[in-house]
Each structure stands twice: as structure tokens, then as C-alpha cells.
Amino acid sequence: MPFDIGQLVALRADRGHKGTIIAVLGKIGELNRYRVFHSAKESREYIEDQLIPEGDGALADHVAVLISANNLLETDLFRARLTAARLSNPQLDSIYALHAARIQFIPFQFKPLLRFLRADTPRLLIADEVGVGKTIEAGLILNELSARHRLKNVLVVCPKALTTKWQSELRRFDHKFQILDSRALKYCLQETFRDGVWPAEYRRAIVHLELLRRPDYLFGTKSRPGLAQLSPPPRFDFLIVDEAHHVRNTNTGSREAVRIICENSDAAVFLSATPVHVGSENLFSLLSLLRPETFIDFGVFAEMVQPNKHILEAIRCLRAGAGEIESAHQSLKKAAETSWGRRVLEHDPRFTRWRDILKNKQDLSDMERVQCLRDLEDTHTLSHVMNRTRRRDIGAFTIREPKTVTVEFTPMQKAFYEAVVAFKKDLLRLNHSAQVAALVADTLQRQAASCLPALVPAIESFLRTGRFDMSNLTDASEDETDETEIPKQLLSQAMVLRETARSLPTEDPKLQRLLEQIIKPAFEARPGKVLIFSFFLHTLNYLKSNIKAGGYRVALVTGQIDEEDRQVLRDRFRLPREDDDAIDVLLSSEVGCEGLDYEFCDLLVNYDIPWNPMRLEQRIGRIDRYGQKSEKVIIFNFVTPDTIDERIFFRCYDRLGVFKETIGDLEEILGETIKELTRAALDPGLSSEQLDEKVRQSVDNALRRADEQRRLEQEGSSILGLDQSLLQEVDELQVQGRFVSPEEIRNLVEQFLIREIGGRLLPDTHNKGIFKLKIPSDGRTLLLSQLDPWETRGHLVQEFQRWLEGADTAMTVTFDQAIAVANRNITFITPLHPLVRSAINFWRNSSESPIVSTLVVSEPGLKPGRYLFACDLWEYVAIRSELRLIGAVWSEQDRTIEPSFSSKLVNVLTRVTQPKCAHNMDEATVTNGLHQLDEYLENLRSRELVHAREVNTLVANRQLASLEFSFKQRIDRVQADIANSREDRITRMKESELSRLTRELEVKREQVLDKLDSDIITRRVAAGIIEVTDEDR
Secondary structure: OOOOOOOEEEEOOOOOOEEEEEEEEEEEOOEEEEEEEEEOOEEEEEEHHHEEEOOOOOHHHHHHHHHHOOOOEOHHHHHHHHHHHHHHOOOOOOEOOOOOOOOOOOHHHHHHHHHHHHOOOOEEEEOOOOOOOHHHHHHHHHHHHHHHOOOOOEEEEEOHHHHHHHHHHHHOOOOOOEEEOHHHHHHHHHHHHHHOOOOHHHOEEEEEHHHHOOHHHHOOOOOOOOHHHOOOOOOEOEEEEOOHHHHOOOOOHHHHHHHHHHHOEOOEEEEOOOOOOOOOHHHHHHHHHHOOOOOOOHHHHHHHHOOHHHHHHHHHHHHHOHHHHHHHHHHHHHHHHOHHHHHOHHHOHHHHHHHHHHHHOOOOOHHHHHHHHHHHHHHOOOOOOEEOOOHHHHOOOOEEEEEEEEOOOOHHHHHHHHHHHHHHHHHHHOOOOHHHHHHHHHHHHHHHHHOHHHHHHHHHHHHHHOEEEHHHOOOOOOOOOOEEEOOHHHHHHHHHHHHHHHOOOOOOHHHHHHHHHHHHHHHHHOOOOEEEEOOOHHHHHHHHHHHHHOOOOEEEEOOOOOHHHHHHHHHHHHOOOOOOOOOOEEEEOHHHHOOOOOOOOOEEEEOOOOOOHHHHHHHHHOOOOOOOOOOEEEEEEEEOOOOHHHHHHHHHHHHHOOOOOOOHHHHHHHHHHHHHHHHHHOOOOOOHHHHHHHHHHHHHHHHHHHHHHHHHHHOOOOOOOOOHHHHHHHHHHHHOOOEOOHHHHHHHHHHHHHHHHOOEEEEOOOOOOEEEEEOOHHHHHHHHHHOOOOHHHOHHHHHHHHHHHOOOOOEEEEOOHHHHHHOOOOEEOOOOOHHHHHHHHHHHHHOOOOEEEEEEEEOOOOOOEEEEEEEEEEEEEOOOOEEEEEEEEEEOOOOEEOHHHHHHHHHHHHHOEOOOOOOOOOHHHHHHHHHHHHHHHHHHHHHHHHHHHHHHHHHHHHHHHHHHHHHHHHHHHHHHHHHHOOOHHHHHHHHHHHHHHHHHHHHHHHHHHOOOOOEEEEEEEEEEEEEEEOOOO
16 A cells, blocks of 8 residues: 555564654555655665554654654754755755865856766856856866765876966865876876776875877777776776866877777866867867767768758747747747757757747746746757857956067078078978978978078078977977978988078067067066967977076976976966076977966067967967956067968968957967968979969958958847846855855864864964864764775875874864965865765764754744744656755644745755753644644645656657667668678678667667656754744844
């Protein structure tokens, strides 16, 4: 027979073992499953036929007895246990690491975290523009995951130049990561090969891509294994890949290494400042690596994103107001007419519902509009896999003021430059590979335009070796094979070039302009910090020696400089001029600047112009970033007339406004234009006049497209502009208290110390917000025994363990984020700290019964009076599982449920205080009120369950439709190959592939169908009486 929540039951096999039904857990076959409350420390689950009825008792009776007998928890203890319950059961609509890092809170940086938490698979591409703070966003996700789950292994993969930066940044989140050098990586691979698990001493690690992709580490050698050979491969709880655009190219070691690690990571975040267009192959390449089960091939991806522009247009219309309802409807019709719309959106009830509503309505209510926007944003195929924050969305950046510095060649320099151009044309006419042309021809010409005196060591290098090695010229090559052989026919001509270069006069007008018109005035009228960029290492070395000779303190950062030394140089550059250790002028290569921020500097020099517009964006983004204090940054761009840099790339960038505005969403337009111009630059058949005309036509076309795109953006459309609701939610998180505050953490720790450890938190009498933590020897022994053996390798645990084992009587701590930011030497107690973890475990294990208390609160907007309350934990069993705390409040005066107060209860409970006197609510009233609360919560659960099942079915159907659509495309192609095959061998191979695809589709379909059933399991967490007083009382 079925049982009801609250019903007293006994075990059929042991009638003396009684308990109360506290939750209905769903069916197994035809029988219900129940959770039964036996005692404060025992709750178990049973099948229906294991139980028999036993009277009319209920959990409500248990709570009623506690309230009536005034057997209640003190308020501080109630709040501590409620905090422990919230941290033990992380909810999807709350943030637990909001104040858990040594950084200042900036709302927009929580957008990626919210996207990540809502995704059906915890994987996200963060493609924010330069200067927005992607590292901080990744750190916030790491902290939130750490607060919600026990993370064993976390790996950061990044370029070599960024390893120290990541190590430093993650310290702000109180995580200590180790950088893997070649010896450490070799050890990790060997240990994983031997034991099958990643070694615990490197559970938090940073490895650079240049090392990871090396064949001996990727594929191994005869004496040791490589990453690709490990079986099983190492597993990571969380993976961060920075500068992810480096792994977008297929058939490279970089991509293969990241693919292996990503496939064996539970959660992953890719970061890239390089803008990627919605329909581009670059974006598909990254997403297919991050979510290969969804983005199977580019054809499927292209169809998936087709409806997005129409959905975004509909969203724009809805935000515009009532007059655009019909336009919104027409946009949704267009979305439905795409191939993805016909196969997927037409089966999405949210999409079809709003399309039909908009067809028949002239306007929407505010609530309808909000819900419509959220539902439509959810149908955008990239909304759950990608975050794109643009600088203009934030609006707090400085003004860029570009200045052009034109320096003509001297007659002798001009003649030499023309000789370099002739050398390039001869090389291109030899019909060597495109790689040779790219590495030699245009590189030499670019080096000449950058700095003629620096061309001599470049030529000498390849004359000496007979090979052209890009790594000797620049650290910014994007090709993993930088070295190529020089055709012997050209070596003699190169020798002539070298001798001509050596004979040039020492006069250098470009250098003189830099020294006299930029550096010298900067030290006369400005703070005296100049940041200079060049693509070429020889140029930078030349500048360093000449600027130093001018009496300035100068330093050079490149990808060849040790990571820690780069940090030291950046810190010295930050020092005021009066400091003896200060640096006045900092020279930087492209890679040397990656990951290092110079928001304290407002003068930048582009000594040469990059051919890749994103290189230019990266340079300027080092100083034009969030946190820049100056009202404007000045950008000097050096150009020499009639060089390829000036005639093609500078003119293009200048006309398109790239120096003055961020590239933003014009990356696709710029990318296509630069490809055209690069081909033109390498075409020896074009005359100067033809090249100029080609540049003019290409830039005119790009300007037209850019103007059109900017017009659309001003009207409200955006590439991934689904941010308004997310930003609103960040605000709501704070207003509604959907986070664990520092005060709640302090109370949790203090109650734990008092009641279990015998310790104390003593406020510092001179510094508000700072405490002295004191724990006696017995308490220290107990805490040491509670430390997780795996966690003892973590930075926070090791630090706490050393103190517990040491002789210091007190530890200086704070729970305040601002104090922690200003004082790194003070221990910052957050949900990630082992002391908090011990407190959570103590309260979680002490009892499973509800926490019951009588409380008082003064809250604006709430009617004064006395109320009964109940707070239940809902566990959603679904494809997207989640937990939620649900409150209900019953008014003693009105004898009814208060829905408005109920919706605010969980937040209100964080601010309650101890009543001055005991309550006098009689047992009958308590029992009646609790019964109504149970009914209200069960009715609420029933309604929510209907919605939850609809959502779960929707998610399942969407996944099934996506699966079947993508597999159908692949199956159709294989079937076409079979039909067109004329060879038996090919036919058999394709038939085998067809069979494999069919089986793979069926397995994936079954995996989704297995999660189709859903339920909401409830457990009472808290109950009691709460008295609302007048605000002024």
C-alpha cells in the first residue's frame, strides 16, 4: 500500500523498528520507494513492501514536540548548522565562492561562472576581449568548483611565457600550483604509466604547451612513455587551457596533447582573447575539441548556428518594446525555417510556444517578456558553451589616442630596402614551397621595415647555418615547424645583402625619432614609463643597447626570458621613477607581453606593425585594460613610407580604426582582409600601382562590411549578446543573499570552535575584521586527525597543518575579502579553508534531523508578527541534476501560508537574531501550522515536478534531436560514398564505418533515454518559529 509523507511506519521484518516517512523517492517497478526517519542519526530508504503502517505519527510531530517543549537551538548555533547544510548541498542558483578570493568583486566576471554552472556539460569557451580578465574568470570557476566538490587533480595548460603569471594569479585564490618543467613532467608521465593515476604531489599543476607537445613527451621514447601511450590516461577534475587559439589547428602536437587531456577531464574551460566569429572554422575547431560529442563536424556546426542570428534579432525586437512584436515573430519564423530549426527547434515546446504567442499578441506583460527572453536565449545553440564579454559591454575603459610617427628612409637605406625586395622576388620566382616563401621572403622584408641595422645579424644567422630558423628572429611564430632550408642559389645573393647592410651609415632616423620625440618628452612631462613593442628579437636587442646608451634604465622581456624574471621586470617597471630599482623603458616581444598587465603605463610604442591584427590587439590590450587609471592611453605607431608594412597593413588598420577601437567582433572581416593583403604582398607579379589598388579595394570592401556590422550592433544585436539576464542575475545574487557571506562563515567557524574544538576567535582590538585564532592542544590533535590525507598536499591544508603542529599560540585570520586583498600575510578563511571544511563535516555528521529554533528578525517589507517556518532541501534527479533550498512560512495571526515571505525565507534566515524571551505557541497551533506547511510544500513540489519533468524531457529531446541530426549527416555521407564506390575494399571499409556509426548512435541514444525519468526528493532541513518585529523596534 502507498504511504504519505509524515506517516508513521514500521519494518515488516522488525515491527519494533519504527520511523516516519519523510520523502517519497519514486518507484522501482510498481512499488514506491521511501526515506524513513528513525532517529536523529538514522534515516534509511525502503521499498513499499518492506513497510507496514504504524499509527498516525509524522515528522511534523517530531518538530512540533521540539517547538512545544522549547527544546530549541540557540540562534547562532541554528545559523551555523544552516550554513553547514547550505555548503554541504550546493545549489544551482547560489554562489559559494563569491567572496572567497583575494580580488575585488566585479559583477561581469561572474557571467562565465553562471554559464558554466547551467551547462548540461561542465565545459565552456571564454572568448572575452583583451583586458576583460579571463584569468580571474577561470579562477572564480575553480574556486566555485572547489567549494562544491572535492577536486583532486587540476591542470592548467598555457604557453610557456604565462606559466608564472598563472601561478601568481591562482595564489590570489589561495591555490598553490606547481609549474612542471621537463623533469617534473617526465616524472608525472612515468608515475601515471606505472600506477595508473596522476601523482598526488602534482595534483595542482601548470604545464606549458611548448613542452607538452614535444614528440618525446607526447608519444614517448624507447625508454619512457608519452602522454598518448598512457593507459589509462591521467584523469583531471578540472582543466584550464589558456590562449586556446594555439590548439585550433588540426594535425599538430598541441591539439593532440590537449585533446587527450580534455577527453579525460570532468570539467574544462578554454580561454582565448582572439575573437572568433560565430560561423568560423576557428570557432568550430575549438568547440569540437571542447565538446566533440556535440560539434561533430563543421557541416553540422554550420547548420546548428544558422538559427542564432534570427533568435538574436527576435531578442533585440522584444527588448525594443511593443512595436516590434511582429518583427520578433517573423524572426522566429525564419529561425524555424533553417535546417536546424526544422529538425530541432520545431520540437522545442518553448520555442514553438513563444512563436505562436507572438503571432497572436500585440504586446507582452513584463513577466511574459522576461520569460520569453530567457526561453529564447536558452535555444541559442552557443549560449551554454561559450561566453563572450566585450569591452564596450562593460563601458569602463580608457580612450585610445593613436599617433602616427612617419620616418622616411635615407637614400642609402632606401636603396638597401629595394635590394631586399628584389631578393624576395627572386626567391618567390624559384617556386619553392609556400612555407619557404612565408618564412624567408616576407620575414626579411618585414625585418628591414622594422629596423635595417638589425637585419645584419638575421642574415648572418642563416648564412652561417644554411637554414632559416624563425625562432632566432621572433618568438611569435604560430607554426610549430619554424626551421627551413635556404635554397643554395640564394646564399651568394644573401651574402651581398649582408655586406651592403654592413656598409650602411650608423645614422638611424627612426631611432633618433624614438629617443628625441617620444622617450625624452615622456620623462619631461609624464610619469616616465614607456612600453615599446617589436615583432623581431634583433630589433629589440638593437633598441635596448641604444636606449641604454642614452642614459635610460631599460629592460627587455621576451618569451626566452625566465618566467619569474619576467614578473620581476614587470614589477620593477611598475616602481616610481624615484626608486633606484625602477625601469624607465620596457621593451617587449609579442610573447614577452602575453599574460602580463601594465595598466599603470599609459604610453605604448609600436616600433613595427604586426601583420596579424590580433597581435596588435594583444599589444594595446596590455595597457588598455580594466583598471587603467589614466583617462587616455597614447599609442605611437612607427611607419616608413613605401614599405610593405606601411602600404598594406598600416593603411588597412588606420582606415578601419583598429588603432583607436578594439577589434571586437570585426575579427572575421579583418581576418579575411588580411589574408587577401598577405597574398598580394607575396605576389611578385604585382606592380606597386597594382598593389596600392588592391589595398584600396580590399579596405573599401572591409569598411562597408564593418559599417554594416557596427550598425547592426548599435541596434542591439550581438555576436553572443545573451548577457543582460546574466548580469541581472549577478545583481540578484547579492540582493537576494544567494551566497554564503563572510559573516556566515565566521559564525560557522566560531560555533564549531566553541562546541567541538574548545578554541576561540578573539577580535583584534585595533583592527576591525581581524581575529586571533586560538586552539588548545587537544583541539589541534582532533583537527589534525580530520585532515583529508589527499588534501594534505594542498597549499591551504599544508599551511594550516604546519600551524596546528607548530608552537605559535595564535594565527591571525580574517573573513573579510577587502582585508585579505590588502594583507596577503593574513590567513583568509573562506569555504575552501580546511577549518571550514572540518566545521561543515562536523555539523553534517552530527545529526540528520531538522534543525529547530525560535528566531527574531527585523526585515523591511515583512509584516510584523509571529510565523512558523519550514525549509526543505529539494534534490532534482534529472539530466541536469541540482539542489535547491525551499522555504515556507505560515502566519499565526492569519492562519495561512505567506507566499511572499516564503520566497524570501532562506535569505531572511541568514540575518536572524536570538529572541529576548521564549515563545508561548501552543502545541495544537504548532501542529496545525506545520501540517499546512507540509501540504503547501508538497503541493509546491508536485507543481515543480511537472515543470521539472517537462524541462528534463525537453533537454532529452533536444539532445536526441541533435544526436540524430548530426549522425544522419555523417551516415548520409557514408551511404553516398558506398553508392559511389567502385572498389570492393573501399565499399567494405565504408560499410564497416556505417555499422560503427549506427551502433554509436544507438548507444548515445540509450544513454539519454536512461536519464529521461526525473523526480524531486525532499528532506526537511530546518523548522521553527520566527518573529518579525518593526524595523524601528
